[in-house]
Amino acid sequence: MTVSVQTLWSTVRRRRLGRSTAQLAETARPTIIPVPEIAPNDPLVAYLQSVAAAVDIEDLELDSPALRQMRDNGVQMVVPLVSQGELIGLLCLGPRLSQQEYSADDRTLLNNLAAQATPAVRVAQLVRQQEAEAQERERIEHELQVARLIQHTLLPKTLPELSGWQLAAYYQPAREVGGDFYDFIELSDNRLGIVVGDVTDKGVPAALVMATTRSLMRAAGQQLDSPGAVLERVNEALYPDIPENMFVTCLYAVLDTATGQLRYANAGHDLPYRRHGTEAIELRATGMPLGLLPGMAYEEKETVLEPGDSLLLYSDGLVEAHNQDGDMFGFPRTRELIGGFVDTAGTLIDFLLTELSQFTGSGWEQEDDITLVTISCSAAHRSAWLQSESEGQVSDRDPLAAFTVSSVPGNERIVMDRVAEAAAGLDLPETTLEQLKTAVAEATMNAMEHGNHYQEDMPVAVEVLHAADDLIVRITDQGEPYIPENPEIPDLDAKLAGLQSPRGWGLFLIQNMVDEMNVTNDDSGHTIELIVHLKGETHGSPV
């Protein structure tokens, strides 16, 4: 415990024996002199607290800097003001104006005075302290408002709209606004720069550094293609100006929206996750936070976001949230949740926030800002790209629909209906539409059963595309190829004779219900492509 000692006043008249009356009159005027601050660990404090009565300092033998200074200043008598065992002030007196010694009565009078003054002084001190605290609170609240305003002004108001990509962002400041920020930089050649950062410290200083970093990132991002070079330049610019003990963690990625290629570099920020199927892959690149040291280099890495993939960028407010038992939300949990997320049930951000609120329980006060940014690659987009890549030209395919369903028996009905809905504008003859629906249902059942083995969390991705003369439906599962090279052709006589299973009609139906059926495999899964020719030779009844 620290002891605060306040010296109230002191009246000192220097002892000048043998001087003239005039001199006396001149020098006998009360003089107020400065009395030194007394350090809390000065032995004088402990001593005065223990005696709690008027003390002649000539008699004291203490190794006390304050005592020495008082003597030098001509103090002769001190009367401690002690409230609840704590020294809260001192009455310091010089020699009596009469030049007589302090009498026993004087001491009694002084002690009585001290006893009465102490509570009044204590009350005055408490009032002053409360006023100071209230002012400080008001100042902090005002500062927080300014910080919130800065942050609110600089975060993106809208998300970029990109064909084939879904962007989502969530930002929730803690009560004491932290230094989280995110930004999107629209670049040339269909590229998008994505920034997520966190400034150490809170309040206005953090908000100002955040604003600076954001501007520097925007400028460097426009000028330089390489994410590593961008971070390097921002670090060089930030380092001389950033207040001491502050730095910025920052992840910068550049997405090629045409190909899904993602280049990224990381200045000490939490590693982003790429969600691929049921996996959450950490995207690791090393680099020091911005503004710590000059001359830093930043490792640059690359990945590709495939159809159905999502990228999650976030701040430590999520992973470092604690529950009432003091457990941390943590990276392993985050990673597991991302892998287990099924996107038929809302967005990844909503899902993570629901999990977080279940983890922390009610009445949780958010410890730090929480920022979540996701970028998802839709299946249709990817297909168009694959097509243009394989043909070496820009695709003229027009995506009509893209969606996923979980591998649950019966879900083929959903796919059937949604494909029919997507194709509604093409005015297909009733017969053709019915046959397409059957083919779609059969292909979906195969994908759910033979591809994904009816594992609920493994989605089947469906795309409906309209090319010039074709309607194309692509149905992709996550499994290994299951269609044999020479599938058995079902034969009713053989089945009735027990030579073939009564089942096994699916592939046969698909092949006969559409004009073309193609099977492709790539690292994103196994795809059955169904094609219906819209013009020329129509697909008739295959009798």
Add this chain to the structure above:
Amino acid sequence: MPQPQLATNVRKVTDDIAVLDIEGELTAFADKTLTDAYTLATDDGARVIILNFDNLQYMNSSGIGLLVTLLVRVNRTKQRLLTCGLSDHYKTIFELTRLNEAIGTYETEADAIQAAQS
């Protein structure tokens, strides 16, 4: 998840002719319902089973598999299996799978009953 539904209603037309109304979806989920209806009709002495597809909403390859299984049983017990009320789309599928050669298909229930009595 949608719950595939099949309801069957067994109607005795004559002593040896029973009509099974197939209402809803003929998929793998329909196995027990279809088998139970067939057993009920057979236990009641039906020699001709007419499947009425007037209210069929959806049939897939698994449903076709069930019909093949049913046909095997019917052949074994020397019963006859007829159908009526198939939509054009499912008629096409019957032709494609040649089920129409093994199962008599008729437009209306009356046509089927008449054929059963002949």
